[in-house]
Amino acid sequence: MRIVFATDSDYEYIRERDRHIVERLIGSKIMGKEIYMLRDEDESTIGWMRYGYFWDNTPFMNLIWIDEPYRGKGAGMQAVLFWEEQMRLSGFNMMMTSTQADEGAQHFYRKLGYRDAGCLLLDSQPMEILLTKKFS
Template sequence: MEIAIATNSDYGYLKEHDHHILQSLILHKIKRNEIYILRDENENNIGWMRYGYFWDNTPFMNMIWVDEQNRGQGLGKQVVLYWEEEMKHRGFKLVMTSTLANEGAQHFYRKLGYRDSGCLLLENEPLEIILTKKIM
């Protein structure tokens, strides 16, 4: 698997598959180098990881996705660890993410060393668990 910074040529793939972001923001995130694309050995896009900044100063992983046929191979773990190293090299000491309490992703993040750090409860939504990890 290859992990690469998304480029404008990845826009069509992201627009088609990432339904958790306004389409108008995808190019903005690409321009800011805030999306990593996962590619298989044939250079086909098979997933992505997108992030931003909480409080404008703490890297926050907004979304990680691996196409269903490529799951269970450790690709998600690889991209998270890659991102953490990138953030560490940029001088950050803490990263964040979140997941809904009714999603299994919380267990994935805890296995990678993320710790529960709070929650957010929005009307008519499941509890959102906030997770952090020190990367010093």
């Protein structure tokens, strides 16, 4: 698998699949290098990862998506570890992410060293678990 920054040519792919971002923000995320594309050995896109900044100073992974046929084969872990290394090299010492309490992703993040840091309760959704990971 290869991990690359999204480019303008990835815009339509992201727009069609990422239901958790306002369309007008996709271009600025691409320009800001805040979306990684995951490609297989044939250069086909198998997923993406998008991040931003919590409080404008802490990297926050907003979304990671791996297409179904590629799940459970290490692509997600490879993408998260790649992102963490990029953030470490950029001078950050902590990252954040979140997942709903009814999603299995919380176990994935905990296996990667993320720790529960609190939760957010909204009227219409399950509890959102906030997770952090610090570099030693």
